[in-house]
Amino acid sequence: MHHRNGWDWQRAQVRDGRLDFREPDGLDRALRDGFFFVDQPPDTDLTGGDRFARSFYLPADSGDPYRGFRGWDEQRLGKHQGYFGRDEDQTEQFFLSSAHWKDVYPPEVADQAARMRDFALVVLRSVLARLDLPESQWDTATGGCLSGRGTYTLTFNHFRPQVRARGLNVHKDSGWVTVLRSTEPGLEVLRDGEWHPINPTPGAFIVNFGCAMEILTAQSATPVSAVAHRVGEQNSRGGPDRFSYALFVDSSLDGEVSPGMFRYEPGRGLVLAGRFDEFLDRILGNTYRKDTTGLY
Numbered sequence: 001m002h003h004r005n006g007w008d009w010q011r012a013q014v015r016d017g018r019l020d021f022r023e024p025d026g027l028d029r030a031l032r033d034g035f036f037f038v039d040q041p042p043d044t045d046l047t048g049g050d051r052f053a054r055s056f057y058l059p060a061d062s063g064d065p066y067r068g069f070r071g072w073d074e075q076r077l078g079k080h081q082g083y084f085g086r087d088e089d090q091t092e093q094f095f096l097s098s099a100h101w102k103d104v105y106p107p108e109v110a111d112q113a114a115r116m117r118d119f120a121l122v123v124l125r126s127v128l129a130r131l132d133l134p135e136s137q138w139d140t141a142t143g144g145c146l147s148g149r150g151t152y153t154l155t156f157n158h159f160r161p162q163v164r165a166r167g168l169n170v171h172k173d174s175g176w177v178t179v180l181r182s183t184e185p186g187l188e189v190l191r192d193g194e195w196h197p198i199n200p201t202p203g204a205f206i207v208n209f210g211c212a213m214e215i216l217t218a219q220s221a222t223p224v225s226a227v228a229h230r231v232g233e234q235n236s237r238g239g240p241d242r243f244s245y246a247l248f249v250d251s252s253l254d255g256e257v258s259p260g261m262f263r264y265e266p267g268r269g270l271v272l273a274g275r276f277d278e279f280l281d282r283i284l285g286n287t288y289r290k291d292t293t294g295l296y
């Protein structure tokens with residue numbers, strides 16, 4: 001349904017560990033849209049994450065443990081970890097997977113990351129329950145995500161308004177589900193050949209699906225869309241800079257845990273579709289380069 005003020009994105013809440021949509025066909029529509037809103041749980045405290053998003057890039061200051069994170073870089077933390085000042089995008093980012101949360105993030109941020117991960121896994125289970133994939137195969141299919149062996153990354157974006165560039169290039173997220181915290185407009189998604197804004201709703205996270213989910217389900221009875229999205233150029237409006245942060249659920253990068261990405265072929269089962277580490281390198285590399293897009 002098209003409303004005068006844009007696309008009618010679905011809205012859910014989590015009740016008794018399951019996604020409960022406002023509309024009777026809400027889940028099916030959300031799987032096709034690739035994006036939906038979900039109420040933050042009643043006890044959600046976002047102060048640590050919001051503060052980190054507004055501070056991580058600032059020079060260190062002994063009185064403020066949320067500043068001074070540029071020095072935590074890929075050399076120090078490992079591949080795809082730490083601070084990245086992108087060259088072709090306004091965003092400067094901080095990526096951190098769960099193995100590092102307690103050692104690097106301030107304690108409130110590490111706690112919030114774990115709560116967002118648990119919430120994302122509830123959302124993931126609810127979606128898997130709608131697919132024709134047997135439950136006994138869920139953990140294998142998702143590369144160990146449901147048994148705590150996946151890759152869980154909390155990533156912060158700060159959009160530098162003084163940089164003249166796109167905010168964040170066109171891309172699809174790599175993995176299963178993303179739980180996004182945003183308070184400002186700027187996010188746009190490609191749906192039916194047109195770019196539509198997704199404007200944040202107070203009290204709700206934005207959820208979207210990634211490539212791993214799209215590849216797994218493409219031939220199933222319930223294909224799930226990983227929708228291309230981007231952030232437009234942000235101008236200084238005299239107010240605070242735009243920030244966002246997201247909890248990404250991806251498959252394990254450890255070959256001992258998971259051989260890679262699967263597609264589900266009804267009648268045949270899980271079929272290996274390729275290595276996940278190589279896929280991730282490619283999609284991240286292509287997202288932050290000038291003349292490519294983070295699509296596959």
Ligand SMILES: O=C(O)CCC(=O)C(=O)O
Binds near residue numbers: 173182186229231244
């Ligand atoms: O800033 C946003 O609203 C979206 C960020 C995003 O798409 C991402 O970090 O993958």
Ligand SMILES: [Fe+2]
Binds near residue numbers: 173229
């Ligand atoms: Fe994204």
